[in-house]
Amino acid sequence: MEKEPIFDVAQLAHFEIYSPKLEESVTFFSDILGMEEVHRQGKSVYMRAYEDQYHNTLIITENDEAGLGHMALRARSPQALERRVEAIEKTGYGIGWIDGDIGHGPAYQFTTPDGHKVEIFWEVDYYDAPNSQQTALLNRPQRRPKRGVPVRRLDHINLLAKDTNKNVEFLEAVLGFNVRERILAEDNSDIATWLSVSNLAHDVAIMGDALGETGRLHHICYWYGYPQHLQDVSDLLIEDGYEIEVAPIKHGISQASCMYVYEPGGNRVELFGDAGYLIFDPDWRTVEWKAEDTNQAILWHGGSNLPKDFFEYGTPLRSKEPVEN
Template sequence: MTASASFDVAHIGSVELLTPSFEKSLWFFRDLLAMRVIEERGDSVFLRTWDEYELYTIKLTSSKASGVGRTTFRTTSADALARRVAEIEQLGLGDGWVDGEIGTGPTYMFHDPDGHSMGIYYESERYVAGDDDRPALKNQASAFPGRGVNARRLDHINYLGKDVEANGEFLKTALAMRESERIRLDSGGFAAWWFHFSLKSYDVVYSDDWTKHGNRLHHIAFAADTREDILKAADIFLENGIHIESGPHKHAINQTFFLYVYEPGGNRIEFANAGARLLLDPDQPVVEWSETERKKGQAWGMKTISTFHTHGTPPVAEQ
């Protein structure tokens, strides 16, 4: 049985991606994914997906190496924010309050056991479309771009972790997340662990980092509306010289239709969500997979490509 049917955290607010190829990465997100530049500050550009209700979705920052910077989460209320901050402080991994970035209010910074930088906030400014992107339908945040991949929204983030279980247990307590699926190793630990905030089947994932380096990214994912959108995305990436790592295909875990590519800075990007499960049952049991079951590959039998277990950012040598 689940502990509660309520959630203190609504969703992932934004993700900061680090790139050593800033202009090429900007081209990827702005031109191929049809994301809109909201603001430029120093070495960073803030971009939004077309149906994002907040001001921005990703912060793209020039860096010597690829990887992930700050990930933010929005709570469901001011009281929920206070509860989560108190829990994080009790765990001893809080870093203190800062001013929120574009369109967000006071943000409490913290980190997971692996060192990934995170922030949590409640106050948020809603995006207001202008004359050049006002939607025909008033229940959209802005007009459908009708070009490129048309990334609709940020869907989830998958971190690499030195200790999947330690990081997962932290999320369960700090953010009151629920687990949906996991892979249990024959040795007894977890190879990967999926967590969700509300009715989506997952929002945050931890996968085992074979380098045991810490503070690394496996991928971030953007939601596509249909499988056909993902198939078209593969053609767009092919025509533009973007490395397609795996897919299009269907995951066995959570049943998302997927496509994985590397953006020019080296970060893995997934396009997914089409076909994903909704967890409407408040007492939904956790689905556990064995090593033997996962060796069967993806839903339709395609074996998981080897780089899926070895590529992460920043790239590091085996320790």
């Protein structure tokens, strides 16, 4: 008999990135991606995209090196939160409760098997736009910003892991994530896996760390809605001297139009030009790609090859040689 699905986690709610160039990173997200700065506290700046429902979806915290501070999940109910905390504590990866943070209430913190810090909560603050940001479009939290090419909402996060399968199994068994697509090595281990708890093709992706490190970040992602915006923001990025890693392409996995750029702190940022496909089938069959199809799976069209260090570059930065598989 198949196990009953777990529906206790609703979505990816926000993430925190570290930056050694705090103000330059804030300028990038504000002036180029059109995000709003909504709060400052200590060494952290809280930001949001204009269609994010919650108070903030991005925290940028000043730090000696770039990387992931934490990612946050929202439970579906107070009871769902209690159930997931109980399950997490049984794994030994729990850290403990915090009173809350800007934008949300009490949260339980834990790590993935690879060491990425995660928190899960129920109580959130919805964004209350000031008069200058009010919009007559009542199903939108705020007016569309007039800076840069504004991203619309948080989309997903991609984590690098030393042991891909161990982390994927944790997300499945403990948090209820569903594997939507994967790239398999010859021994059927996961080279990379895309998982979600929502209708998106992925809320979280896990990719093998080619340097054999633990707890690193591959990228965070925000969504536009229209592929043309990728061309528009590319002009701004080039004019202002930002480094575009991958010009606009289309993924095979997820079918999304996208591009990759480095923000000034060193973290990789993906921009989605559309949502690709959505999943409504409750019995979705995982799409499996072979290792030899990796380049096509990630780069369906729009370029010939991925950058050489696409699977090696992550934050914090490391200079070790790739691990031989």
